[in-house]
Amino acid sequence: MPVTVKTCATPAEAAAALSSDRGARYIAGGTLVMRALNEGDVGITTLVRLADRALAQIRISGARVSLGAEVTLLAILRERELSYLHPVVRSIGGPAVRTTGTVGGNLFAASPFGDLTAALLALDAMVSVQSGYGARDMTLEEFLAGRERAAGTLALGVSFERPASPDAFRYRKIARVKPKGASVVSIAAHVPNMGGRVSNVRIAYGGMAATAIRAKAAERALEGRALDEAGVAAAVAAAAEGTSPATDAIASAWYRREVVGVHLRRLLLGLEA
Numbered sequence: 651m652p653v654t655v656k657t658c659a660t661p662a663e664a665a666a667a668l669s670s671d672r673g674a675r676y677i678a679g680g681t682l683v684m685r686a687l688n689e690g691d692v693g694i695t696t697l698v699r700l701a702d703r704a705l706a707q708i709r710i711s712g713a714r715v716s717l718g719a720e721v722t723l724l725a726i727l728r729e730r731e732l733s734y735l736h737p738v739v740r741s742i743g744g745p746a747v748r749t750t751g752t753v754g755g756n757l758f759a760a761s762p763f764g765d766l767t768a769a770l771l772a773l774d775a776m777v778s779v780q781s782g783y784g785a786r787d788m789t790l791e792e793f794l795a796g797r798e799r800a801a802g803t804l805a806l807g808v809s810f811e812r813p814a815s816p817d818a819f820r821y822r823k824i825a826r827v828k829p830k831g832a833s834v835v836s837i838a839a840h841v842p843n844m845g846g847r848v849s850n851v852r853i854a855y856g857g858m859a860a861t862a863i864r865a866k867a868a869e870r871a872l873e874g875r876a877l878d879e880a881g882v883a884a885a886v887a888a889a890a891e892g893t894s895p896a897t898d899a900i901a902s903a904w905y906r907r908e909v910v911g912v913h914l915r916r917l918l919l920g921l922e923a
């Protein structure tokens with residue numbers, strides 16, 4: 651089956667090309683799209699790409715960070731000011747995947763992929779999208795909730811505030827194949843310490859639902875507590891609440907629910923994996 655490649659000059663043109671053709675898929679780094687094509691996905695008849703380098707830019711202005719959708723994982727690794735994201739990026743695939751895989755592609759990657767997206771969720775990122783109706787910003791949570799209905803939507807980029815201190819942002823990926831296996835679960839936590847207690851807690855998981863999700867029950871249980879054994883106990887007990895993991899080749903849903911609290915505890919207490 652022939653596949654047409656359509657190169658667009660503007661995001662509006664690309665969004666129009668995506669929304670007018672059910673067989674159209676946006677191609678960024680292509681680590682997932684090309685795999686689908688090579689595996690014979692006949693549902694893809696047109697690849698839409700954008701010749702607009704603006705989407706490959708990283709902008710850092712004070713505490714505010716903007717990553718264009720076409721920023722590669724490698725580009726994040728090369729940016730010293732994004733060092734808190736380096737462990738996240740290093741946990742994704744191998745060098746080839748990181749060289750071409752992008753921020754935008756990660757937003758759409760099906761679970762158990764989407765490790766960077768889990769980290770962005772813990773950073774409370776906003777997503778800019780372009781659809782046939784124009785461009786708009788939304789929370790990453792809102793974006794992920796509507797992702798399956800988002801055919802024809804082009805992600806333009808994400809933006810977020812950098813963590814207040816290096817220790818305020820933590821990330822851990824549990825995988826069976828190291829160093830580049832898919833997640834049993836990935837956990838990102840925003841836990842700024844204010845006088846010995848954490849406030850404005852955000853915890854996000856990859857691999858615990860169809861998309862990356864916030865662990866709201868654990869967040870509520872941890873808010874205002876100290877990061878010690880007693881302080882994290884209630885959050886650990888609530889770790890699996892609100893999750894709906896899948897059983898796949900990596901792990902069963904039962905196993906994911908069993909281990910998520912174990913790894914959340916270790917992450918919050920700063921213990922070895």
Ligand SMILES: Cc1cc2nc3c(=O)[nH]c(=O)nc-3n(C[C@H](O)[C@H](O)[C@H](O)COP(=O)(O)OP(=O)(O)OC[C@H]3O[C@@H](n4cnc5c(N)ncnc54)[C@H](O)[C@@H]3O)c2cc1C
Nearest residue numbers: 676678679680681682683743751752754755758764765805
């Ligand atoms: C061997 C291997 C290992 C991997 N390991 C991991 C891993 O450990 N963790 C992980 O998270 N991921 C992993 N991945 C998945 C993938 O490489 C990454 O998620 C990567 O970030 C996807 O980016 P991409 O640019 O290659 O996406 P593409 O393949 O180009 O696109 C993926 C999907 O996103 C859509 N898309 C891409 N950009 C946009 C946009 N701007 N707007 C709208 N739609 C868009 C595409 O249409 C497609 O549906 C792995 C992949 C492979 C092949």
